[in-house]
Amino acid sequence: MPDAIIAKDTLPVNGPGRLSTGWWGMLCLISTEGILFAYLIFSYAYLGVQASGSWPPGGAPPLSLALPNTILLLASSVVLEVGARRFRSGRDRSTVPVLLLTALMGAVFVIVQWEEWGRKEFGFTDGAYSSIYFTLTGFHLAHVVAGILALLVLAFWGWQQRLTRGGLHLALGRMYWHFVDVVWLVVFLTIYIVPQQP
């Protein structure tokens, strides 16, 4: 008959952060999504290298909307991080305002991006550049929208007081949102900054 051990110390149940399987699962998700963007950027570069005319066809894209929008998105990560840490350390009673503010900043990003799409002189199907431009920024936009949904669901659970201080859900939401922002930085550098030549 097997014997069971009586341990001296107790172990946590479904512990926070790296103790949970969810944290590692999110890491896998982020890896595979990150690689997806790497293949998108590879496609962008390959089409650009092989293009017969200039790349991008109409010259470098303007920064007037994209640059402030980038700053806004990166700022949203800072807001989320500061807010979540204050909640964790017990200085804030709730994360709901921070989650809503972050989601709002994300929503403004989406609207500005939409506006930028509208201002383009080319459409989705005009050529290789327009196809990859809209696909790459569109994939990112879809990720932002998914992130906003996640933040709103988290805010709802926070309002119902179902989120714990060291809990997993908030940690996963933060990881995903930061990932979306870091990916944007790479996309922004690829599409907007690299083609800017003096």
Place this chain on the structure above:
Amino acid sequence: MATVPVPAPEQEKLVRTWETAPGVYGWCATVDHKQIGIRYLVTSIVFLLLGGVEALTLRIQLAQPNLKFLAPEQYDQLFSMHGVTMIFLYALPVLSGFSNYLWPLMLGSRDMAFPRLNALSYWLYLFSGIFLYVGLPLGQAPNGGWFNYVPYTSSEYDPGINIDIFALGLIFLGISTVVGSANFVVTLLRTRAPGMSINRMPILVWGTMTASVANLFAVPALSLACFMLWLDRNFGTSFFAVRGGGQPLLWQHLFWSFGHPWVYALVLPSMGIVSDALPVFCRRPLVGYTAVALATVTTMVIGFGVWVHHMFATGLPTMAISFFSAASIIIAVPSAIAVFAWIATIWTGRPVFKVPFLYFAGFILLFVIGGVSGFMTASAALDWQLTDTYFVVAHLHYVLLGINLFPVLGGLVYWFPKFSGRMMDERLGRWAFWIMFIGFNLAFFPMHIVGLEGMPRRIYTYPADLGVGGWNLLITIGAFMLASGILLFLYNLVRSLSVGEVAGPNPWDAPTLEWSTSSPPPPQNFDIIPIIASRHPLWEDRLEDVEDRSQLTTGYLLDHGRETIGTTPLDAEPNVILRMPGDSLLPLCLAVATSVLFFALLSKLWLIAGLGFAAALVTLILWFAPEPLADPEHPRLYA
């Protein structure tokens, strides 16, 4: 630390806790890794038979020159579906079946890290398989080969829904592969029994882990390429279409960035099966465990840098071709390390010639032949002569069938007692093996010759004066022989389920943890979570170099609901109790919603697609909803 015996009521409680509910609900809602593993195995073998019937139909058409058994268009669909079926719907899922069933048992855990995700990946696999097959009865199956090259598959040259089924179906299947792979990776990192540090894991676990990490990195390339193709075909974008500045070669780069690593994903876990099971029949541990484990990982790492060897004939710069040719040849080094390890294990052991041993020994021979022809096609100068001939078909069947099918069948015989509690018949097994082995070589070795004689692949017939009619007839006879061997194998398998000799927990006298439980294992796998001190927990009393002793009868009980222990990623020190979810309909619901989405996208019913997407989102939110934790600090560890 003190120990107490596990009383019988506690054992019954564990069984009750982990049992799947009876009836239709339980069938739809189960998250038991053993049931899901068996489902994977059965489904993938059904697809193996479908792909086999397709292959035989093709071989009838090719048996003689100028036959008209199939129309060219039918031939295209059948060879495409044969490739898609064997590569995507049989070869990887069958390995997932083994890993799903065996991992928690080998690792000393009660389930995979994400049991519901496990169920989801199975349902997605099943539904995407059906999705890929819906076109075949309508004469609208994918017809661009499993590689699906543009511009042949662009809408100008291939209108209809054939290629859309391929593109959407593989995105669909890719979701299953990625979630399944993430589950394997986290299971490996977090749920090993205390003491099972990474240098004590079975090689199968190394193989599947390496393949799973590779899947996480490779599958997005295919999903993206398929998505771009779908946009090109249905919305007029120009990723691959030359008229808008697109690049047909981009398809090949993305496809083979995925496709080549995937080939290793299909073989590394089956090489792991051999590395774990072959030593049992040699009555000694595997020679060079560390070298084989590292060779597994090295193969995969180099495997990501060789995709261009599928593209030597596309006019790439010489520098690129030289680099990728060298990289492809270097990959022979880790493969040879594994081969020498197996040969040394047989050489220095006392082999018992049971049926699984025959499969593993046969595999080594086929692997060497396939490896040599791989070395030949890796050399660019030779490849320019051999590319798109039957020589390549011979090579890829030697590697894929040789490395995947033979270990899988050997593994089925080997673990059959664990799955079913009974042994497979030895005499029938020998007959099946020899028919299959001779049939295999009759079918595929002459393909090298017809390839060298100049017969192109992917053609539906050939002229009589090419002089390969006799060889092709022989190939067809070999193919039918191989198929009859497989049927005999399956007959033996089904027959042994009811009349096979009763096996007992460890009929082969094997050293790894899965053989320490009853056959078949109880729902909770282990009454207590064992504590591991070596690579061969069941052989410790006879191996001299083992210092410590594993504790298989003393360990953590964990009986407060479905629980298993979580350990640190490298050293497997216990640091958390993982509370596992129970049976749930959410995986099936999510898979159904995803199917609705994909079928609607295929039919361009955008409203229904939106509804499917919304349903999937709602299911996901329910899936992740926080559950109240009754006792965050566990009061009673253990016992």
